[in-house]
Amino acid sequence: MTKSELNTGYEPKDIEEKWYSKWLESGQFTAKVDPAKEPFSIVIPPPNVTGSLHMGHALNNTIQDILIRKARMEGKAALWLPGTDHAGIATQNVVEKELAKEGLTKEALGRSLFTLRVWKWKEESGNTIIGQLKKMGCSCDWSRERFTMDEGYSAAVKEVFVKLYDDGLIYRGNRIINWCPRCLTALSDIEVEHEDLEGHLWHIRYPLQSSADHIIVATTRPETMLGDVAVAVNPADPRYKDFIGKNLILPLMDRVIPIIADSSVDMDFGTGAVKVTPAHDMNDFEIGGRHGLEMINIFSEAAKVNESGGKYVGLNRYEARKAVLSDLEEAGLVAKAVSHLHGVGHCYRCHTVIEPYLSDQWFVKMKPLAEPAIEAVKDGRIRFSPKRWEKVYFDWMENIKDWCISRQLWWGHQIPAWYCECGGVTVTTSNPTQCSSCGGSNLIQDEDVLDTWFSSALWPFATMGWPKETEDLKFFYPTSVLSTARDIIYLWVARMIMMGLKFMNDIPYHTVIVHPTVMTIDGKRMSKSLGTGVDPLDLIEKYGSDATRFGLIIQSQAQDMRFSEEKLEMSRNFVNKIWNASRLILMNLKGHEVGSIPELDRADLWILSKFKKLLRESNDDFANNNLSQTAKRIYDFFWGEFCDWYLEISKSRLYAKDDDEKARAGRVSVEYIYLTVMNGFLRLLHPFMPFVTEEIWSRFGFSDESIIFSPWPLGEGLLEDDSLEADFERIKDIVVAIRSIRASFSLAPSKEIEVKIECADSSKIEFLASASTYISALTGAKEIEIKDKLKAPKKAAAAALGPFQIYVLLEGLIDVDVERERLEKRLASIEADLSLVLGKLMNDNFTSKAPKDVVEKERAKKAELTLEKEKIALQLSQLGDLRF
């Protein structure tokens, strides 16, 4: 390796592309069923085919890639199964927009042509996100890539539908559902996003049929009164006791409607009297059911008033509201209007205000599915990380409602149900020729498709070949970890658990990692439409994939992370640091054969101890899914310990003339440490930064193989030595103190200094002496004298550190005022610390109640501070005698 072969600045681009194609060519990511190995599997949360990589994906897929790469290195059979989701509404909307540009509509094309067109779009544009994942370095098994509408997957969806139907868990019913008047489809409850909007609560007079009296109802949606069939009051409400059972004349419609009693009515809200519109309100639908009321649908699918709305026919919801209010106003029936904040549901895809709508839809009965799913988390078979999300899961699951799964779309899994003239419904996986009720052959398939989330609920097993009993299923199911964003815990995570338990009779995964949500730096949601999003691809372009991954992971610690690009810059600098440290080593390796462990000095043992600690603590972090902390440890170790201290210390041995036995031995030790640390460190870092580690790994020639399958480092044979580490911290402190003196007196780097150190603790002298070469290398001291007793030299700057009294001889260079200020500042700080310590030690409660080791520590601190104080005071007093 020559210097010219490594640039001084790391250029990620070519290196990243080179390695990713190599990895793909050699099939490194392809998982093999191998009973001799422990399986470790992750199914990717399938991104929408319409999607492009956003920051959430970048973070989530980095997490998964780290886990899967680590597992691979641990010798597990690691499968990361990728794929995409057909995303019914989203994709249909995209293609419809494309058609609109050509002046076409899906109706003009017809269903089958439209569907073909969507497939064509999917083939051409639906895989951008897969390419983006590759840029990130994701080690997915692309040979197993799936799509929620591929042939096998579609068969699985049908199978599930039919089985649930046969088990009585799927039924069809005429019910109130959430209707999007723009997408023209039903939505499930959790696809509706509620937003508090400032509206009005209108108080409207409904006259009694038999007298001049009236009842005032309060409503936020006066236009729905066109569909009113009753007014309900609480049976316990004294104000309305005499009204119950009487009739009202519905204004504008002149319909006679009854006053009924229903305990669901809140006496304290509004006027305590509720207009009942069963076709357009969830709650009213239930009241209507209890009282056998008629349901009058007054809206078309596009939420315009229909024929049942009398003269208002053809108006949309908001026009109708205006018209109704103005007519009521004119009739003097509006008692008052007060402003009122209330939650309004919006479509999660197009943000149109949802209309509660009465229609025929398919539903899944959820309670029987939810019960075992609750149990699986309760008994710990599935764990959420962080654990608090389990409560969120329970809250939803314990109050679960039936799931509306039919969608009035063309893109998706068409419901495998056929209707016959006889009224019979045939539900089957294969296209039926005969009605299951009457045997008739004139069958028409239900036109609706299934909720996209119905198919994605099967993801962990349908992707592995279910309903066939495949080798993959037997080996890789249940999967190990699911990593996901918190906003799809209900939509996806919970439903996978239910479906997995129902159809595989087993949980889909053992651990659910809920990663932080990526926010903008000012705490706003990242959104393309708001222009607040950051494109991960731009970041990769700017900082490289390794730095982007590392920078994301290291800041992913809070529940909401405010994305800070600075952390990526820091990571990019870190990559560069690693690159250059490698450069230093590679340029200087002489290839000494290291047969056995060479003789090591204390600096060597110290960095090995630090390294061992890093490995141990990192493994603990992994066990707690705290990847962010590992990233931080990696950074601190490599930059703060290995580069800043060990590499600098080792240079004296590295650059020593290789002309005697001692110098050669020194080199052998240093090279041994370099190789030992770099070899293990690169492996530890590899899951986080796959590209640069692979590149450096190959430059070192640590193995002929890719680093991908090198063993996960555990630091076997390395020892942690806390006392050595503590001693070493002292050495560092001494170095810093000397450097600080250098800086105070603005000594040029080339200026050699003379240092004397008095060490009052005889047990530390030997160590200090052995470290004196480090100290001189790091401080530019040409000579260091170490004694247990020393006469304080004149014309010197001083520092006191515990048992150590340090003098930097500065003949002719010392500025008395500067030195006095320096010492006084130090003295003040020592005195402040000392008074705190003394305060504690003089407190009998402390000395008697605090643990012994804590008290002991305080006493030691007191002794040390006292000594430092004396030394500094002495030095200060001598300062006056200095004559320069």
Next chain:
RNA sequence: GGGCGAUUAGCUCAGCGGGAGAGCAUCUGCCUUACAAGCAGGGGGUCGCAGGUUCAAAUCCUGCAUCGCCCACCA
């Protein structure tokens, strides 16, 4: 209405019972033969507020304030 989370240096965040930390920004000095994407040395914080528990509280408990998120049949 219920629940969850956050509040620590100018900014983004660690720390979660015993000496206030990191990165960035800032100040000073360095192109020292790995790295100026760097090196060395500094400055900067009554850890949101008020109580409580404890010998000891940024750390545990209670209340409050502010911000964010989730859930709810808020007609």
